[in-house]
Amino acid sequence: MTAPFRFPRFFVTSPSPCPYLPGRQERKVFTELVGPHASELNDALGRIGFRRSQGVAYRPSCAGCTACVSVRVVTADFVPNATQRKLLRRNADLEVTACRAWATEEQYQLMRRYLAVRHPGGGMAGMDDDDYADMIEHSPVNSLIVEYREPAAPGGRRGRLVGACLTDRQADGLSMIYSFFDPDHAARPALGNFIIMDHIVRARDAGLPYVYLGYWVKGSARMEYKTRYRPLEALGPTGWRRLSDDDMAPVPPGSKL
Known part of the structure; x- marks a missing residue:
């Protein structure tokens, strides 16, 4: 039995100043939403805390901080x-x-x-x-x-x-x-x-x-x-x-x- 979509490749952004908590750095993990199964992938990622921005799904992945909660x-x-x-x-x-x-x-x-x-x-x-x-x-x-x-x-x-x-x-x-x-x-x-x-x-x-x-x-x-x-x-x-x-x-x- 084949999976409905291929396992996506994930990438991590470089750290940048956190817009919510002063003195902290934010970092995101993200993947592209492409192909005929983009909606199914977006649904699956949404259930584990990802958000969509245009053709990308992302979530915080900050070193030493878990303040952002879905x-x-x-x-x-x-x-x-x-x-x-x-x-x-x-x-x-x-x-x-x-x-x-x-x-x-x-x-x-x-x-x-x-x-x-x-x-x-x-x-x-x-x-x-x-x-x-x-x-x-x-x-x-x-x-x-x-x-x-x-x-x-x-x-x-x-x-x-x-x-x-x-x-x-x-x-x-x-x-x-x-x-x-x-x-x-x-x-x-x-x-x-x-x-x-x-x-x-x-x-x-x-x-x-x-x-x-x-x-x-x-x-x-x-x-x-x-x-x-x-x-x-x-x-x-x-x-x-x-x-x-x-x-x-x-x-x-x-x-x-």
Whole structure:
């Protein structure tokens, strides 16, 4: 009996400064997603903590550090709290469309505004429109872009785009590759949180058990938002396990991870 795909070749990047924990170095192990079985390979690697970026699957492989932990929401057991229910009601009028993974100028301009406010000087700050198109369109797996628009304007014109998320549909869930939204929308705060909850509902309605949120780093303020979506499972040495409240408790100032 032959395997459905050849065992991939893995490579390791050179160390570089960690973007999440000061004073540390990050390193990644990666492989290409190519050929007719790229989706199956991506699914298998996703279950052991890999993430996709264009035609590459990667995961952290840092010397002496295991702070980056893959996390996923258990969709069947997710119950929104009072704040999350309010957010769902506030944005219930948004028009949500799952589109073919195709880049548009409107998406690109929204992402530029998002990066300028939320991640100035970050690794993606210099992304031009060609880079953006590569990120969205160069996918060897089943990908889509979910758009969030305000209600249609008078005269039947399409409503303004206020959020979007590049998403992979895997065999056991939705993997949120990259989301962005209007960072200055006073009438719709917390759009990023709404996009995550919409994906949880979307996955549950499709019979998919998980929404993959990428990596969580305890003690990193940039990653703390992921603990709002519970139950949350984390991948450890013995496999996936459900995190407890103690696992997700904030790190006291001055503590070492």
